[in-house]
Amino acid sequence: MRCRFCGSKDVEVHLRMYNLRLCRADFVSFVKKRVSYAIEKFRLFREGEEVVVAVSGGKDSLGLLHILHDLGWNVSGYFLDLGIEGASDVAKRVIEGFSKRFAIPVHIESLVDVFGWPIPEVARRLRRPACSLCGTLKRYYMNRFALGKVLATGHTMFDEAGTLLANVLQWKVSYLSRQSPKLSEEEGFARKVKPLVFVTERETAMYCFFQGIDYVESPCPLSKGATSRVFKRHLLALEEDMPGTIIRFLKGFYSARKQITFPEEERQGLSPCRNCGYPTSAGDLCAVCRMKAKLESSPA
Numbered sequence: 553m554r555c556r557f558c559g560s561k562d563v564e565v566h567l568r569m570y571n572l573r574l575c576r577a578d579f580v581s582f583v584k585k586r587v588s589y590a591i592e593k594f595r596l597f598r599e600g601e602e603v604v605v606a607v608s609g610g611k612d613s614l615g616l617l618h619i620l621h622d623l624g625w626n627v628s629g630y631f632l633d634l635g636i637e638g639a640s641d642v643a644k645r646v647i648e649g650f651s652k653r654f655a656i657p658v659h660i661e662s663l664v665d666v667f668g669w670p671i672p673e674v675a676r677r678l679r680r681p682a683c684s685l686c687g688t689l690k691r692y693y694m695n696r697f698a699l700g701k702v703l704a705t706g707h708t709m710f711d712e713a714g715t716l717l718a719n720v721l722q723w724k725v726s727y728l729s730r731q732s733p734k735l736s737e738e739e740g741f742a743r744k745v746k747p748l749v750f751v752t753e754r755e756t757a758m759y760c761f762f763q764g765i766d767y768v769e770s771p772c773p774l775s776k777g778a779t780s781r782v783f784k785r786h787l788l789a790l791e792e793d794m795p796g797t798i799i800r801f802l803k804g805f806y807s808a809r810k811q812i813t814f815p816e817e818e819r820q821g822l823s824p825c826r827n828c829g830y831p832t833s834a835g836d837l838c839a840v841c842r843m844k845a846k847l848e849s850s851p852a
């Protein structure tokens with residue numbers, strides 16, 4: 553078997569989804585082309601716009617930052633150090649090494665500096681699961697940093713397909729009407745995009761390996777078996793039995809959606825938070841400002 557593109561005998565990758573055998577160099581350019589395809593297809597961003605990739609230290613976000621930089625986009629990274637011992641510090645070191653090695657700027661913010669407390673302490677004192685707090689805080693600070701720019705995240709094909717499957721199984725029509733690799737900017741919200749929507753995690757792992765990108769392997773030590781992982785596991789099994797199923801599921805949805813009439817959505821009115829200006833539907837203070845107020849008044 554030879555590389556489909558150049559005919560070389562050095563085939564290193566077999567992509568069953570596309571029935572494609574590729575050499576290392578052609579695989580790397582194939583992945584970049586998948587990203588460019590998503591950027592064009594969904595008009596995620598255009599020349600002159602500033603793109604911020606939210607990095608966690610994992611293969612998907614670091615791979616994405618590297619790809620966009622290589623493709624010549626005006627891109628930088630953003631990392632929120634959540635203060636989780638044994639995880640955030642390790643991720644931060646990996647990201648700093650990446651930034652230096654590839655000369656790609658990454659802005660690092662510490663939750664303790666911007667919010668006042670690290671995640672484990674917030675969770676302990678508010679007696680709430682770390683994951684939901686973490687999601688709220690990350691969304692808030694990522695958005696704040698990316699306002700006026702474009703915020704790109706490392707969600708991959710199986711993340712998107714998993715969300716789609718979950719929404720279909722529960723017939724969450726309003727979620728389906730909004731599910732897209734691009735959420736346009738609104739007053740107080742940065743545009744959010746997912747350029748890896750046609751790239752799999754296996755592909756980002758291989759991309760990082762071929763490009764010599766170090767990344768952190770382990771998921772967050774505080775997360776306990778998210779349901780999204782269950783969906784992903786089943787999608788992987790489907791893909792294993794019927795290669796190409798998942799990309800057809802996802803692409804089919806994006807094109808079918810144009811023909812589906814979704815009921816007019818009653819959108820909750822958002823108004824700016826009294827304290828920080830972040831759009832909120834929760835009354836006069838946003839979730840993050842309310843959290844802060846609770847922490848300030850609760851005993852350590």
Ligand SMILES: [Zn+2]
Pocket residue numbers: 555556557558559560574575576577578
């Ligand atoms: Zn080749």
Ligand SMILES: [Zn+2]
Pocket residue numbers: 825826827828829830837838839840841842
């Ligand atoms: Zn606020």
